[in-house]
Amino acid sequence: MEQGAAAGWWRKGPWTPQEDELLFQYISQNGEGRWSSVSKCTGLKRSGKSCRLRWVNYLRPDLKKGQLTPQEEGIIIELHALWGNKWSTIARYLPGRTDNEIKNYWRTHFKTRSPSTHLKKRKILNQQQAHRRPNNVTITEPSHSHDKEMAFSSIIDINHQSVSSSDDFVAPFEMDCYLWNLDDDHHLPNLMPHEYYHPFEGDAAVDYYVQTAEVLL
């Protein structure tokens, strides 16, 4: 049990710059982990849980600040369609972004269904659509999420993609192509680019994403 938990003297609420500094220094010297000993070593009146959250969501030096890019938004939409509210899993494919940030983003942009939000959503998706290559397609229902998770894991493996670098993530279009062209053993066929089957295009794609987002809520 953490020292202050029983006594109930943990400080709550917004962090001060001084607290941030203490936590940052502690982790710089000792590394991440051992969160429960942070308060003992630094004098911070914060629970280990609170310290971890502050570090992960705010202080970590590799965090990306600022708005999500259209590419990142596209990835979130696609991965959420695959995995649902597995925010930490989704965050792994968005280097520098936190599960909390993605969760907040999703909640803000897709949870509410007011007309304005709907329009905004369409605008975002239309922007993403502009990056997609043309193709002749038909709409196909997505397979089971488990299958898609397996497929997506294989994608990363097949292509030896590093997801640890902030500049290196799989673009939405590429993900679609991979997902929809993998065979049962999750291997890519030997196809020319124009032969790839791409299930989503144009308004059909937008509608699919919007519907998926709404169905999942």
Next chain:
DNA sequence: AAAGAGACCAACCGCATTACA
């Protein structure tokens, strides 16, 4: 200019899982 609504974000809570004695 003021008030209300909506968007955004930080942080907390409770539960589940993992690690360890």
Next chain:
DNA sequence: ATGTAATGCGGTTGGTCTCTT
């Protein structure tokens, strides 16, 4: 094998900012 502490995750809340009327 079991109990407990630590950690991780997802849901939720509340405060602040921005936009609209």
